[in-house]
Each structure stands twice: as C-alpha cells, then as structure tokens.
Amino acid sequence: MDLQDNLDALQSDGVEPYEISYDPVETLSGFADEHGITYPLLSDVDSGVTTDFGTLNTLVPEGHRWYGVPFPGTYTTDVNGIIRSRTFYANHAVRDSIAHMA
16 A cells, blocks of 8 residues: 555656556455555556566466466566666565665
8 A cells, every 4th residue: 555655655756657467357346445545547458468568476386376476576667667766576475665765
C-alpha cells in the first residue's frame, strides 16, 4: 500500500504509478476495492508483458501454481515512455519502497 499511501506526493512530483500482475481483472478489482487502490492495476494473465519485459520468474517451473509470477521490481520511465531505470529482485520478500524511488 506504499504507492497508494504516497500517491499525492508522487503525482505532485509528476510520477504516475501503475502495477502489473498476473492476476485476472476480477481479482485486481477486488484487491483495489479492499485496499482503496486508485491508481491503475494492469492484468497480465498470460504473462505476455512480463515475458516481454524479461521479468518472468524462470525459477518457477511451468505448470507450478506460482508460474507466471514476475520478479518483484520497478521500472521508471520518462514522459516519452523511455525506460530510465529498472530494479528487480529474485527474492519476493525484497521490494522497492517509495523512499528508495524518490
């Protein structure tokens, strides 16, 4: 909920957060409602975007219930959509914080 808690400050700095998940739209909608998320949550059910971005967790074998889960991480793009920084972690317990991104 770090992004939502800091959304006003991010947007005042010109940052527009999005999250990509392998969860279906219905799951993301319920999550957003439950946690008051107001920024876009993007559904990547077939992990196509995750694969294209090179962030598919290849440590999980195909067919495993967690297959399709991406490595947790962050892309930062400029106003033209050009990627300016990228951080990803093999350990799902490690996440970027807003303080780290600011």
